[in-house]
Structure formats: C-alpha cells, structure tokens
Amino acid sequence: MSKKAVHFGAGNIGRGFIGLLLARAGYEVVFVDVNEQVIHALNEKGQYTVTLAEENGQVEVVKGVRGLNSNSQAEQVIEEIASADLVTTAVGPAILEHIAKPIASGLIKRASSGEPLIVTACENAIGATETLCEHIRSHLAEDEWKQINAITDFPNSAVDRIVPNQENEDILTVNVEPFYEWVVDKSQIHSSLPDIEGVKLVDDLTPYIERKLFTVNTGHAMAAYLGHNKGYETIKEAIDDAQIEEEVLRALEETSALLVHQYGFDKESHIQYVKKIMERFRNPFLSDKVVRVARNPLTKLSYNERFIKPARLLLEKDIVEPRSLLKGISAALSFDVETDKESVELQRLLKTSEIDEALIEITGLDIDHPLTQRIKKNWSM
Ligand SMILES: NC(=O)c1ccc[n+]([C@@H]2O[C@H](COP(=O)([O-])OP(=O)(O)OC[C@H]3O[C@@H](n4cnc5c(N)ncnc54)[C@H](O)[C@@H]3O)[C@@H](O)[C@H]2O)c1
Numbered sequence: 001m002s003k004k005a006v007h008f009g010a011g012n013i014g015r016g017f018i019g020l021l022l023a024r025a026g027y028e029v030v031f032v033d034v035n036e037q038v039i040h041a042l043n044e045k046g047q048y049t050v051t052l053a054e055e056n057g058q059v060e061v062v063k064g065v066r067g068l069n070s071n072s073q074a075e076q077v078i079e080e081i082a083s084a085d086l087v088t089t090a091v092g093p094a095i096l097e098h099i100a101k102p103i104a105s106g107l108i109k110r111a112s113s114g115e116p117l118i119v120t121a122c123e124n125a126i127g128a129t130e131t132l133c134e135h136i137r138s139h140l141a142e143d144e145w146k147q148i149n150a151i152t153d154f155p156n157s158a159v160d161r162i163v164p165n166q167e168n169e170d171i172l173t174v175n176v177e178p179f180y181e182w183v184v185d186k187s188q189i190h191s192s193l194p195d196i197e198g199v200k201l202v203d204d205l206t207p208y209i210e211r212k213l214f215t216v217n218t219g220h221a222m223a224a225y226l227g228h229n230k231g232y233e234t235i236k237e238a239i240d241d242a243q244i245e246e247e248v249l250r251a252l253e254e255t256s257a258l259l260v261h262q263y264g265f266d267k268e269s270h271i272q273y274v275k276k277i278m279e280r281f282r283n284p285f286l287s288d289k290v291v292r293v294a295r296n297p298l299t300k301l302s303y304n305e306r307f308i309k310p311a312r313l314l315l316e317k318d319i320v321e322p323r324s325l326l327k328g329i330s331a332a333l334s335f336d337v338e339t340d341k342e343s344v345e346l347q348r349l350l351k352t353s354e355i356d357e358a359l360i361e362i363t364g365l366d367i368d369h370p371l372t373q374r375i376k377k378n379w380s381m
Pocket residue numbers: 008009010011012013014032033034035070090091092093095098099122123124159160161162163164
C-alpha cells in the first residue's frame with residue numbers, strides 16, 4: 001500500500017522542496033492550503049514541475065499530488081490525517097496555531113487505529129514541531145492527548161533550500177535553487193524511522209537548526225534589510241553591493257564565533273559552510289526579492305530568532321561585540337512596507353510607545369540587558 005503524507009502549506013517550500021522529496025520517496029502528497037487557486041490547480045492537474053535555478057536547469061515533474069482547502073474542506077482534512085503516515089507543515093511559524101485544531105482532530109481519529117505516524121513542522125524556527133505540538137495539545141483533553149501521544153512522534157526538523165516567490169505563468173511551477181538540506185531529529189522518533197531520500201536523521205537537531213538559522217537566515221536577513229534601505233529589489237543586487245557584502249560577512253563572523261564556541265563546529269568546515277551560503281545568495285538564476293526575505297520583521301526580531309539570539313548570547317558569554325548584527329537589527333527596525341502586516345505593526349509600536357517599551361515588546365529582552373541598551377543606542381544614531 002502506498003504511503004500518504006498530508007502537507008500543510010502548498011507554497012514555495014511546500015511545493016518546491018517538501019512535496020518534491022515526499023513524492024520522490026513514493027508518498028501520495030495531499031497539500032492543505034487556504035489558497036483556493038493553488039488547490040484547484042493541484043486537483044485539476046495532479047502534478048506540477050520544479051525547475052532548478054542553474055544553467056540549463058533540470059526540470060522535474062512531481063506526480064501523485066492533490067489538494068484540500070483547509071477552510072472549506074475541514075472535515076476531509078481530518079479524514080486524510082486519520083489515514084496518513086506523515087504530517088508535515090511549511091506555513092510559517094505564526095500560522096502553526098491556526099492549523100493545530102484540524103491536526104488534533106485528525107490525530108484523535110487516527111488514534112483508534114493504533115497505527116503510528118510522524119508529525120514534523122518544516123519551518124524556520126527553533127523547536128517548531130514542539131510549538132505545533134503544544135498548540136495541538138491545547139485542543140485536547142488529557143486522555144485524548146495520551147491516546148495521541150501513544151501513536152504519534154513529533155520530531156523537530158530543519159529545512160534549507162532558497163525558494164523565492166514565484167512569478168511563473170503556471171501557478172504551480174516552482175523555481176528552486178539546486179542546494180537542499182532537510183534534517184530531522186531521530187531521537188524524537190520512537191516508531192520506525194522514515195525512509196525519505198534526502199532527509200538526514202540526527203541525534204540532536206539543535207546544532208543543525210541553529211547553524212542554519214544563524215548563518216543562512218541571519219546572512220539573508222542582513223542582506224535583505226540593508227538592501228531594502230539602499231533601494232535594492234533583489235538579494236542578488238544587495239549582495240553585489242560591496243558594502244553590504246562586507247557587513248553580511250562581518251555578521252556571519254559574529255554568528256560563526258558563537259556557533260563554533262557553542263557547538264564546537266570545526267572552524268575550517270564552518271568557513272566553507274559560510275562561503276557556500278554567500279555563493280547561494282549570489283545565484284544569478286534566482287530572482288529573490290528583498291521584501292520576501294525581510295518579511296515578518298516582528299518574528300525575525302524576536303527573542304530566539306536570527307538576530308537577537310546570537311547577539312544576546314555573544315554578549316552574555318562575552319565572546320565578541322555583535323557590531324554588525326546591531327546594524328542588521330537597526331535596519332530591520334526601520335523596515336516599513338505597507339503590504340507586510342508585521343512591518344506595519346512594528347512601525348506602529350515604534351511610533352506609539354516609548355523606545356524602551358517598544359524594544360522590550362519586540363525583542364523579548366529585559367530593559368537592563370546589555371543588548372537592549374546597544375540596540376537603543378544604535379537605533380537613535
Ligand atoms: N521559501 C524558502 O526559501 C524557505 C526555505 C526554508 C524554510 N522556509 C520556511 O517554510 C515556511 C513557509 O515558507 P514559504 O516560503 O513556503 O511561504 P509561502 O508563503 O510561499 O507558503 C506558505 C503557504 O501556507 C499557506 N497557508 C497560510 N495559512 C494557512 C492555513 N491556515 N492552512 C494551510 N495553509 C496555509 C499559504 O497560503 C501559502 O501557500 C516558513 O516557515 C519559512 O520560513 C522557507
């Protein structure tokens with residue numbers, strides 16, 4: 001019998017990476033999304049193409065896919081989860097709480113079968129599956145949770161592949177960079193391990209997710225916010241500006257110092273990791289807009305995210321002064337784009353509150369944390 005995966009979020013990474021790997025591994029993939037056009041197209045065509053952003057980019061057809069609308073087909077979503085082997089998400093960390101209820105209902109139905117399944121959130125956030133799991137649990141009585149817990153594993157995941165917003169005539173086609181990495185914490189899996197080519201199973205995800213978030217995503221966000229301030233439209237344009245490139249590299253030297261200190265990564269291998277990421281940002285076959293990479297600045301400026309966590313730990317552990325990260329934080333604070341809800345809220349907070357109050361709310365830092373004072377000083381310069 002073929003395996004089935006229910007994947008929430010038929011967006012860039014959902015179609016361009018998670019769906020692709022799952023379909024290749026023989027899963028039937030049921031995408032769940034709120035975008036009716038995408039769901040309609042998935043059901044009409046039952047397939048889509050993924051093109052690699054490189055010279056003569058390879059094209060792959062992803063087959064065996066269909067879609068459900070999580071608003072208008074809520075009951076079907078629950079039914080599909082009840083008979084799935086795997087549930088994955090790529091909706092954005094802030095959306096996890098909104099998809100938790102149907103997942104909880106689907107898992108309750110599933111529990112009566114006694115068949116195991118895996119739920120994993122493929123979001124750019126530390127402990128995203130744990131966050132999803134807490135939201136799921138909030139919808140359940142204690143005995144329901146026990147039944148679900150007996151059959152479900154909730155491993156954390158880290159996913160890496162740059163997939164820009166798509167501008168293709170065919171709404172389903174996705175252009176992706178060739179590089180990819182999907183790492184899953186196997187210590188959180190008690191049933192049989194998933195056999196998905198391209199998925200790396202590790203004993204402890206923390207070093208992997210932090211290395212990814214504080215290198216790929218810190219560097220990306222630095223380029224996006226500094227680039228936006230200078231009027232650039234794409235990441236490539238931003239990183240081709242020598243001043244921005246230098247600032248991104250300095251910020252990554254800062255996060256590298258923390259990562260090497262914290263997890264003992266080999267210095268030379270880490271330098272190569274950073275070098276590869278800078279090349280990925282310069283990919284001439286990708287057109288990735290700075291506003292996509294800079295999206296949701298309130299999330300990106302929060303306590304455990306790509307700027308604040310490395311900067312505060314560098315200060316707390318007295319490793320180096322996070323000078324470039326502070327420039328990135330200032331640029332992020334000034335991100336003012338009316339189509340981005342978090343940017344609008346960020347600017348409202350900065351305009352209507354005292355700066356101390358606003359910074360505490362945005363970053364989750366205490367007022368007397370050395371980083372708060374530095375952010376304030378940089379911001380007023
Ligand atoms: N694009 C990338 O390069 C990339 C790479 C690695 C990780 N990620 C992470 O993957 C996640 C998704 O990013 P993306 O770039 O694919 O974003 P995206 O906006 O392209 O996709 C998100 C999808 O979620 C859908 N969605 C929103 N609310 C929903 C709901 N209630 N139920 C079901 N679907 C819903 C949206 O309609 C959209 O199709 C984020 O956490 C992001 O950080 C993205």
